[in-house]
Amino acid sequence: MKVNANQGVEVKSNLVTGSDLLVQALEKAGVEVVFGYPGGAVLPIYDALHRNDTTFKHVLSRHEQGSIHAAEGYARVSGKPGVVIATSGPGATNLITGITDAMMDSIPLVVFTGQVAKQVIGTDAFQEADVMGITTPVTKYNYQVNDIADLPRIVNEAFHVATTGRPGPVVIDIPKSISETVTINDYEDDFYLPGYQPTVYPNPMQISKVTDELSKAEKPVILAGAGILIAGATEELKQFVNNWEIPVVTTLLGLGSYPGGDNLSLGMGGMHGTYAANRAIYESDLLINIGARFDDRLTGNLQHFAPNAKVAHIDIDPAEIGKNVETAIPIVADAKQALNVLLLQEVNRGDYTAWLDKIKKNQKEYPLWYNREDNPISPQWLIEQVYEKSNGEAVVTTDVGQHQMWAAQFYTFKNPDNWVTSGGLGTMGFGFPAAIGAQIAKPDKMVISIVGDGGFQMTLQELSILKTQNLPVKVVILNNEALGMVRQWQETFYEERYSHSLFSENPDFVKLAESYGIKGMRVEDEKNVPDALEEAFSHDGPVVIDCRIERQTCVYPMIAPGKGMHEMIGVTK
Amino acid sequence: MKRIIIATVQDRGGVLNRITGMLHRRQFNIESISVGASDVKGISKMTFVVEISDKQKLEQLTKQLNKQIDVIKVLDVTDKAIVTRELALVKVVANNQTRPEIMTLITAFRADVIDISKDSLMIQVTGKPEKVDALIGLLRPYGIKDLTKTGLTAFPRGYQPEQGFSELNNMSAHG
Numbered sequence: 011m012k013v014n015a016n017q018g019v020e021v022k023s024n025l026v027t028g029s030d031l032l033v034q035a036l037e038k039a040g041v042e043v044v045f046g047y048p049g050g051a052v053l054p055i056y057d058a059l060h061r062n063d064t065t066f067k068h069v070l071s072r073h074e075q076g077s078i079h080a081a082e083g084y085a086r087v088s089g090k091p092g093v094v095i096a097t098s099g100p101g102a103t104n105l106i107t108g109i110t111d112a113m114m115d116s117i118p119l120v121v122f123t124g125q126v127a128k129q130v131i132g133t134d135a136f137q138e139a140d141v142m143g144i145t146t147p148v149t150k151y152n153y154q155v156n157d158i159a160d161l162p163r164i165v166n167e168a169f170h171v172a173t174t175g176r177p178g179p180v181v182i183d184i185p186k187s188i189s190e191t192v193t194i195n196d197y198e199d200d201f202y203l204p205g206y207q208p209t210v211y212p213n214p215m216q217i218s219k220v221t222d223e224l225s226k227a228e229k230p231v232i233l234a235g236a237g238i239l240i241a242g243a244t245e246e247l248k249q250f251v252n253n254w255e256i257p258v259v260t261t262l263l264g265l266g267s268y269p270g271g272d273n274l275s276l277g278m279g280g281m282h283g284t285y286a287a288n289r290a291i292y293e294s295d296l297l298i299n300i301g302a303r304f305d306d307r308l309t310g311n312l313q314h315f316a317p318n319a320k321v322a323h324i325d326i327d328p329a330e331i332g333k334n335v336e337t338a339i340p341i342v343a344d345a346k347q348a349l350n351v352l353l354l355q356e357v358n359r360g361d362y363t364a365w366l367d368k369i370k371k372n373q374k375e376y377p378l379w380y381n382r383e384d385n386p387i388s389p390q391w392l393i394e395q396v397y398e399k400s401n402g403e404a405v406v407t408t409d410v411g412q413h414q415m416w417a418a419q420f421y422t423f424k425n426p427d428n429w430v431t432s433g434g435l436g437t438m439g440f441g442f443p444a445a446i447g448a449q450i451a452k453p454d455k456m457v458i459s460i461v462g463d464g465g466f467q468m469t470l471q472e473l474s475i476l477k478t479q480n481l482p483v484k485v486v487i488l489n490n491e492a493l494g495m496v497r498q499w500q501e502t503f504y505e506e507r508y509s510h511s512l513f514s515e516n517p518d519f520v521k522l523a524e525s526y527g528i529k530g531m532r533v534e535d536e537k538n539v540p541d542a543l544e545e546a547f548s549h550d551g552p553v554v555i556d557c558r559i560e561r562q563t564c565v566y567p568m569i570a571p572g573k574g575m576h577e578m579i580g581v582t583k
Numbered sequence: 584m585k586r587i588i589i590a591t592v593q594d595r596g597g598v599l600n601r602i603t604g605m606l607h608r609r610q611f612n613i614e615s616i617s618v619g620a621s622d623v624k625g626i627s628k629m630t631f632v633v634e635i636s637d638k639q640k641l642e643q644l645t646k647q648l649n650k651q652i653d654v655i656k657v658l659d660v661t662d663k664a665i666v667t668r669e670l671a672l673v674k675v676v677a678n679n680q681t682r683p684e685i686m687t688l689i690t691a692f693r694a695d696v697i698d699i700s701k702d703s704l705m706i707q708v709t710g711k712p713e714k715v716d717a718l719i720g721l722l723r724p725y726g727i728k729d730l731t732k733t734g735l736t737a738f739p740r741g742y743q744p745e746q747g748f749s750e751l752n753n754m755s756a757h758g
């Protein structure tokens with residue numbers, strides 16, 4: 011039976027629906043792709059997507075969580091906001107993990123949720139959820155559209171808020187009665203936000219304090235965070251570092267902000283960071299944090315964090331400065347602008363010779379290490395192989411767990427925006443859908459998703475998208491038949507009581523891939539790894555590779571929870 | 584330490600929820616909030632009384648408030664010359680003997696009786712929190728049946744002595 015949804019409404023040609031206004035606003039915002047999933051409350055919006063010849067495409071996921079992580083991956087590598095549409099109630103609540111993840115990692119998203127009709131909001135109507143209430147603590151900002159005349163302005167404003175200052179997710183909740191309303195087509199979209207004026211340019215006085223300190227310092231170190239990537243300031247950082255010859259530690263999310271493998275790069279700091287990196291922070295007398303937020307996984311016990319250092323902190327979010335670490339030189343600014351002003355200062359170095367020698371010695375004496383196995387495969391060696399076979403040029407996304415740390419440690423990120431991982435929230439299920447978004451953003455690049463057998467099973471239904479969108483993502487499963495990171499903590503801190511962390515049954519990942527029409531492979535011996543990776547990476551389409559890795563391997567070195575940067579364990583074999 | 588903080592906010596949907604939610608989530612200890620219109624349409628003022636343990640926490644509080652999209656200005660007025668006021672309504676047990684006594688007592692506080700019934704009096708008192716609390720303390724022995732307070736609202740005075748500005752106010756200004 012066919013029923014006309016707009017029965018009784020005479021649609022004149024200059025009239026449009028709220029959903030058409032939304033489509034227009036998205037086009038005006040320059041949206042290229044929307045990740046979404048339909049449902050009752052967004053039927054008018056989906057109808058508008060169908061009726062209009064939109065300039066953007068829509069990617070249908072198999073679960074809203076898949077949509078939003080894909081949008082995050084897209085945003086992280088493209089620098090553009092990720093756009094998501096979901097229906098009311100369960101559609102909206104399925105997005106919460108991704109919204110929170112984006113909030114923690116400063117990823118710009120504009121998320122549209124359907125809502126029940128205005129007349130029934132507050133009555134526990136079918137598929138009603140208090141989206142404003144639920145998302146307020148996990149968004150940069152959120153809106154419910156109460157008047158159709160506000161819709162174009164709200165969309166315009168939302169893109170502005172999501173992408174400027176410290177980026178983050180913005181939710182727009184649209185009642186069905188708004189999206190289906192027939193209306194005229196001439197509303198203004200100008201906005202006025204007197205309370206939102208991010209400080210982009212640094213105070214030059216504060217900047218010269220940094221260079222003053224640099225000329226007095228003997229043991230300076232830079233902590234480079236994702237703020238540098240977001241600001242597009244990697245070239246400026248490189249120049250600043252080269253001018254002053256300061257060693258650089260990157261955060262987990264900041265990998266690639268300074269070329270990994272470079273002379274002055276100490277690699278990642280923090281819980282599973284390198285000895286040289288953590289030691290440099292611990293011993294430094296001047297710590298310059300650019301675009302990192304002193305997360306506890308980086309700092310370890312704050313009492314022992316850079317105890318002798320004067321701290322300078324450049325961040326676009328003033329609330330991050332002084333939040334966890336006392337800061338002598340606060341600089342509120344965009345990382346690129348701050349570095350540009352830093353580059354204008356005269357270079358008048360202190361004597362860092364002894365410091366640089368000591369750091370080199372640490373790097374040489376205490377490199378990252380691992381045991382070689384043959385069968386099953388050593389996971390760290392596998393990551394090195396992935397690096398080699400992709401020429402170190404791939405976009406790598408990961409999930410959360412041991413494989414994530416091994417990827418961070420052993421895939422050397424030389425270039426910016428090639429690394430997508432869930433840092434702040436540590437969201438299992440993130441890595442694979444994020445790769446889908448990354449591949450859509452960079453169709454010509456190789457995108458490799460390194461996942462654990464646990465996390466992959468949280469969102470693997472999105473294999474469907476690889477097929478429907480014809481995306482050549484390479485999924486490398488580090489299969490240890492366990493929730494590896496949980497197992498490691500149980501081994502180390504709970505006397506090997508492996509409570510619910512070992513998988514006795516896993517699906518056959520090869521058959522699983524094949525059932526989605528995707529090439530599936532399995533490798534169990536190290537000797538087969540190079541050929542298998544070559545075959546997978548040269549395959550003209552998506553591949554899932556089930557790599558059987560050594561099951562007891564732990565991630566080292568480590569700063570145990572509650573311990574300080576000087577108390578690393580597992581530094582040597 | 585107790586701090587009095589005034590936030591000027593854009594009056595948009597959910598703004599109170601947004602701000603109280605943030606304060607709660609970040610474990611700030613709010614003693615009272617009062618919200619009211621300003622003389623500009625669409626702009627409201629919120630006055631918070633918070634119990635804060637140290638300077639670093641206080642700086643976080645003003646920064647987190649400033650970070651809210653709807654917040655236009657944050658002012659810590661604790662160390663300024665300020666006028667603070669709150670209003671309380673007190674329903675106190677009163678009979679023929681105690682009624683005149685209570686009425687005499689409250690005149691010293693310039694409080695008003697706004698309702699009288701056979702066995703109770705309703706009293707309205709306005710002023711600094713100390714004054715309001717002092718009156719409540721004196722009424723308590725008679726038996727308080729019900730009590731409600733508006734929470735504090737505050738204004739900096741027109742004239743500010745130089746030393747009235749604390750270091751922290753200056754810090755949050757450019758934050």
Ligand SMILES: Cc1ncc(C[n+]2csc(CCOP(=O)(O)OP(=O)(O)O)c2C)c(N)n1
Pocket residue numbers: 409410411412413414436437438439461462463464465466488490492493494495496
């Ligand atoms: C959604 C979610 N649930 C639980 C956790 C806790 N957690 C952190 S790592 C981990 C194990 C991950 O196992 P797997 O995906 O197989 O990766 P591995 O550590 O073995 O590399 C778990 C359960 C989490 N981070 N996210």
